[in-house]
Amino acid sequence: MSVLIYIELDKGSVKKTSFGAIQYGAMIAAKLGTTTTALSLGTANSSELEQAGHHGAAKVLHVADPRLDHENSLAYAEALVQAAEQEESEVIIIPKSGLGDAVAARAGARLKAAVVSGITGLPEITGDTFRVTKRIFSGKAFASIDMAAARKILVIQKNAIETDENATGSPAQVEAFSPVLSEAGFKAKVISTEKVTNEISLTEAEIIVSGGRGLKGPENWHLLLDLASALGAATGCSKPVSDLDWRPHHEHIGQTGIKVTPGLYIACGISGAIQHLAGVNGSRCIVVINKDPEAPFFKSADYGIVGDIFEILPRLTDAARKLR
Amino acid sequence: MNILVCITSVPDTTAKITFTDNDTKLNKAGVQLIIGPYDDYALSRAVELKEQAAGKVTVLHVGGADADPQIRKALALGADEAIRVDVEPADSYDTAVQIAHIARQNSYDLILMGRESIDYNSGIVHGLVAEMLDLPSYSPVMKLDINGSTATITREIDGGKEVLEASLPLVLGCQEPIAEWKSPSMKGIMTARTKPLQVVPPVETEQLSVTGKYTLPAPKGACKMIPADAAETLIRLLQTEAKVI
C-alpha cells in the first residue's frame, strides 16, 4: 500500500527535486497511514540512496541495471509499474520533467491510473475524494482535478512543497529490485550524447540569472556569468538570445523553452514578453533589471531596478561576493 | 510515408485567460484560437518530410467544431486530409484513447504531435498514445530525419541532447527547431477548402479524472523598486527580506 516515489539521479546522486518528491510523498503517506518507498533506476551508490531516508522514505528499491543510466521512458515505466504492483502502491509521485511526464504517461496507461502533471501543492484527501491543483495555461491559471481512478500518478512541480534540505530521518533500507524489462525498450541506437557536465541544471537550480537581448551580444555574457557564479546560480536566457546563438538552446526559458521554478529568478535585459513569463511565473521571487521603466516584466517582479545592466551587474556581483 | 499529426486548438499565447459557467469553462469570447505552437512545428516537419519522400499527411484533432478553422489552416499548410473526433475530451487519457483508436484503423509510419499543449501543459499524450499502440516514443524532439524505415532523432535530455536512431513506426513529441514555422500560401488556402475533413464520433472511455473549478493566480504584490545608484541594496534585501540567497 506504500506511496511510491520515482526518483532521478544525477551522476549517481539523488537529485534535489527527487528529495523534494520523497518529502511530498511522505506527507501523503502519513495522511494515509502508510509508508514511503522510493524507486531508483540505474547505477547508484547505495550510501547515496540511503539518504532518501532522511527525507522520509522507509525503503529504496534499486534497479542497478546500467542500461538504465540512459534516459528511457519505456524501460523506466516497466520498472515503475512492477514496483507499484509489488508494493501495492495506489499513489505514485514523479518529479516533473520531460522524462518524468513520459514515464508517468506510459505507467499510467498500463495501470489505468489517473495521471495529473504539473501539480502545485499537496492533494486534499477527504473520504473518497483525492483532489489536486494543477498549473494550466503556462501559469496563467490553475485547475482543480479529482483523481477518480484507484491508482493515481502525481507529477509534481519542483516547488509543490518547500523542501527541507537538512532533513534528518533515519537512513532508508536499500533493496535490490529486478523488474522484467522488455527488449523493445532498448532497440533504439544511441549515436551521440552531448551533456553539459559541470553546470548547475536549470530545472534543479534554486537561483537562476537570466539574460535577454539587452545584453547586446555573447561577448558581454561574462557579466552575467560572474553574478551567477557569485550566487551559485544557473544561467538562462530569452528565446531571441538562443535563436541568435549567443547561448545554447537548452538555456532558453519560456513557453517554447524550459519552464523553471527557482526560489530566485534574476532577469537582466529581458522585456518580459508573455511567452517568456510562461516559463518563469512559478518562481518564488523575481528580480527584474531593465533600463526601460515601462518594461512589462516589472509587473510580474518582486524587486526591480531601472538602470543599465552593464553598470548594475558588476556592482551586484561585488555585493554578492562579499556575502560569501 | 503515412504521417499522422495531432493538433490542439488553443488560445493564442498572448490571450488573457478568464473563465465562465461558475469557473468551470474557458471563456472563449474574444480569444483567438491557434494551432498549438509545438503542434505547428510537428505539422511543418511532417509536410517537409512528405515533400521529400512522397506520402500523405493526415491531421487529427479531438474536439468540437470551433477548431475547424485551425484544421483548415493545417490543410492550407500542406496536410492532405483531416479527421476530427467530435468530442470535448475529458482529460489527456480520453484524448489519447481517441487518437489511438484512429491510429489503429490506419497504418501510420509516424505519429507526430507537440511536446505539450499550451493549455494543459501536461506533455503526456504522446506517451499515453505510444503505450496504447505499443510503440516507442521520444520527446522533446528537436530534429528529425527519415531514411527508409529509420528515423534519426535529436532529442533534448536532462542538461543536453542526444542523437538516436530508431525504426518506424514511432510516436514523437516535437518542439523547435524541428522545422521552420510556415504561413499558408494563397494556393494552400484555396485548395484547403476542398480537402476532406472527416468528422467521426468518439469511442467510449472511462473517466479517470474529473476537472472541477478553474482559478486565477492571486494578484502579484507591488514590485519593490530599488534606485539604480543603490543597486547593492538588492543583494541585502534578497538575503534578509526575501530570504532567497
Ligand SMILES: Cc1cc2nc3c(=O)[nH]c(=O)nc-3n(C[C@H](O)[C@H](O)[C@H](O)COP(=O)(O)OP(=O)(O)OC[C@H]3O[C@@H](n4cnc5c(N)ncnc54)[C@H](O)[C@@H]3O)c2cc1C
Ligand atoms: C509562439 C511564441 C513563442 C515564444 N516563446 C518564447 C519563449 O519560450 N521564451 C522567450 O523568452 N521568448 C519567447 N517568444 C518571444 C517573445 O515574444 C519575446 O520576443 C522575447 O521574449 C523577447 O526577448 P528579450 O526580452 O530578450 O528581448 P527584447 O524584447 O528585445 O527586450 C530586451 C530588453 O532589454 C532591455 N535593455 C536593453 N538594453 C539594456 C541595458 N543596457 N540595460 C538594461 N536593460 C536593457 C530593453 O529595455 C528590453 O526590455 C515567443 C514568441 C512567440 C510568438
